[in-house]
Structure formats: structure tokens, C-alpha cells
Amino acid sequence: MDPYAVLAAAAGRWGTIAGRLGPGSLERLAALLGEVRDGPRGEQPEEHRRHRAAYAAAELLARGLPDEFGDDPQGRFTLTAPPPGAGAQHATHQGFSTEDLAVLLLDGHRMVGPLLGPVRxxxxxxxxxxxxxxxxxxxxxxxxxxxxxxxxxxxxxxxxxxxxxxxxxxxxxxxxxxxxxxxxxxxxxxxxxxxxxxxxxxxxxxxxxxxxxxxxxxxxxxxxxxx
Structure with a gap:
């Protein structure tokens, strides 16, 4: 399962799942998304770090909300090497993206998704x-x-x-x-x-x-x- 797809799906369901994550989980998720979105870019090790943060964020959601995101056949996401340009603009889910989840947690507003995201x-x-x-x-x-x-x-x-x-x-x-x-x-x-x-x-x-x-x-x- 692509962790970016999990993060995108979380953005689309945020209104129903946000209250189910404790303050500690929300703080950790926000920190990981900040690394995925705003971490250093350029050299390959830095891209790997951003990629690992995306996997860690997806793991956090799978552990905290197993009924929503815990259906990975192996029970864990398998870390792979990031493709060129790895970052927040990978898989989408019903028009939502990892960037949308970052907006919700880091920017503090709801201008996200296929309709409001382009307006934002x-x-x-x-x-x-x-x-x-x-x-x-x-x-x-x-x-x-x-x-x-x-x-x-x-x-x-x-x-x-x-x-x-x-x-x-x-x-x-x-x-x-x-x-x-x-x-x-x-x-x-x-x-x-x-x-x-x-x-x-x-x-x-x-x-x-x-x-x-x-x-x-x-x-x-x-x-x-x-x-």
C-alpha cells in the first residue's frame, strides 16, 4: 500500500477521524508531515528522509486507527527507495493529497480537496x-x-x-x-x-x-x- 495514498485518504476523512487521535498522535503526525512537505530537498539522503517520514506518518495512522488504515496485508508498510522527486505530491485519494493533510494540520484551515484545494x-x-x-x-x-x-x-x-x-x-x-x-x-x-x-x-x-x-x-x- 502506498503511504501517500493513506495520507491522502486521511485528508479526505479528516472530519470524522481527527477526534479519534490523541494529542500526542496529532503532534507527532504534524511533525512528520512537516518533514514530508517542508524538509530539505536536493540530495538523495534528504529525499530518503522525507520518504521515511511519509511511511512513519502512514504507520502512525494504521496503528492509531486500525479500522480505517490497518488493512495492509503485511500489517506494516514496506519501505522502498523514493522515486525521483519523492514528496507530498504522490498518490491521491478521491481528489485529496498528502499536501491537503499537511494543510489541515500545519496551516490550520480546511481549504483542501478537489474543489477547495485549487482555490487555495x-x-x-x-x-x-x-x-x-x-x-x-x-x-x-x-x-x-x-x-x-x-x-x-x-x-x-x-x-x-x-x-x-x-x-x-x-x-x-x-x-x-x-x-x-x-x-x-x-x-x-x-x-x-x-x-x-x-x-x-x-x-x-x-x-x-x-x-x-x-x-x-x-x-x-x-x-x-x-x-
């Missing part, structure tokens, strides 16, 4: 500022009305369209974020801003800083009026 990747790839950069510019990254997304390891990044060239929050953005309830659903708010909008003909973020930004509050309000 797209939003995190957009231009963004980190809290340190904002603080150096005199802007509070924790201020109300700002979208904050959790990246790798839970590192916070704030989509760049929210700020002026001087890293100051744009009033129209904070106003619209309040309408979108960005404090409760930052991913949904970011997706609204960065996706093409049928009414506007472009993404709302592309209108920020232009005369057409005046259309944004009404457009966002129309969205919430339909709910």
Missing part, C-alpha cells in the same frame, strides 16, 4: 504582503476589515490589492470586506475579490484604485442581498 493555491499565489512588512510601514496587519489568509505553516499573508503603494489599507476595500464578512470567511472574501465577476466583467480587485471602484460596494451588497 490560486488565492495564495496572488500578490500579498506579510505582517512584518505592514508593521514596518505603520499599518496594523490585525486591523479590522482586512483579509488574512493562512499560508504554509500557518504563516499569514494579506492580499496586496487591499493596500496602497504605501501599504495603507484602502477604505473601499475595508468597507467591502465588512459587507463580505471577511473576518468570518476570509477565503470566500478573497475569492470574490480575485475572481472574474459577471456583473463587473472583471475581477473586483482589478477596479481598486480606479474610478470604477465606486461600483464595488453596491456589487458586494447585491451579493449579500441574494443570500
Amino acid at each position: 493555491g490560486r488565492l495564495l499565489a496572488a500578490p500579498a504582503l506579510d505582517p512584518g512588512t505592514l508593521r514596518r510601514a505603520g499599518t496594523d496587519p490585525d486591523a479590522a476589515g482586512l483579509i488574512r489568509l493562512a499560508g504554509r505553516g500557518g504563516a499569514v499573508q494579506l492580499p496586496g490589492f487591499q493596500f496602497t503603494a504605501a501599504a495603507r489599507p484602502r477604505p473601499v476595500v475595508t468597507d467591502v470586506n465588512a459587507v463580505l464578512a471577511a473576518d468570518r470567511d476570509p477565503w470566500g472574501a478573497a475569492d470574490w475579490w480575485l475572481s472574474p465577476n459577471a456583473w463587473l466583467g472583471v475581477s473586483p480587485a482589478s477596479l481598486v484604485g480606479t474610478p470604477d471602484e465606486a461600483r464595488l460596494p453596491e456589487t458586494a451588497g447585491s451579493l449579500t442581498d441574494q443570500e
Whole structure:
């Protein structure tokens, strides 16, 4: 059995199995996933270490949840040499991957799976500022009305369209974020801003800083009026 398939399956079932693992097991699983995903790459011994961590993580799940993952015919996973480029993007299970399990445990949110995973990747790839950069510019990254997304390891990044060239929050953005309830659903708010909008003909973020930004509050309000 491919251990990466086991880890991918665990991501897909996380809502039902997470509460069945004790704190110690969760901590160990998170540490192993961190090594699989973020460990050093390049030289062959390092790739082997990442590969061994994946096997150890699958073993932990098989021991802790034998009814879910303990059906390996040999009772244990057989460690093999990692193929070239071994890492978190091996086997998938119903659209879930090892990376999705790492997101759940290390990044602290549920933007995973075949539907939300691509959205996560797209939003995190957009231009963004980190809290340190904002603080150096005199802007509070924790201020109300700002979208904050959790990246790798839970590192916070704030989509760049929210700020002026001087890293100051744009009033129209904070106003619209309040309408979108960005404090409760930052991913949904970011997706609204960065996706093409049928009414506007472009993404709302592309209108920020232009005369057409005046259309944004009404457009966002129309969205919430339909709910």
C-alpha cells in the first residue's frame, strides 16, 4: 500500500477521524508531515528522509486507527527507495493529497480537496504582503476589515490589492470586506475579490484604485442581498 495514498485518504476523512487521535498522535503526525512537505530537498539522503517520514506518518495512522488504515496485508508498510522527486505530491485519494493533510494540520484551515484545494493555491499565489512588512510601514496587519489568509505553516499573508503603494489599507476595500464578512470567511472574501465577476466583467480587485471602484460596494451588497 502506498503511504501517500493513506495520507491522502486521511485528508479526505479528516472530519470524522481527527477526534479519534490523541494529542500526542496529532503532534507527532504534524511533525512528520512537516518533514514530508517542508524538509530539505536536493540530495538523495534528504529525499530518503522525507520518504521515511511519509511511511512513519502512514504507520502512525494504521496503528492509531486500525479500522480505517490497518488493512495492509503485511500489517506494516514496506519501505522502498523514493522515486525521483519523492514528496507530498504522490498518490491521491478521491481528489485529496498528502499536501491537503499537511494543510489541515500545519496551516490550520480546511481549504483542501478537489474543489477547495485549487482555490487555495490560486488565492495564495496572488500578490500579498506579510505582517512584518505592514508593521514596518505603520499599518496594523490585525486591523479590522482586512483579509488574512493562512499560508504554509500557518504563516499569514494579506492580499496586496487591499493596500496602497504605501501599504495603507484602502477604505473601499475595508468597507467591502465588512459587507463580505471577511473576518468570518476570509477565503470566500478573497475569492470574490480575485475572481472574474459577471456583473463587473472583471475581477473586483482589478477596479481598486480606479474610478470604477465606486461600483464595488453596491456589487458586494447585491451579493449579500441574494443570500
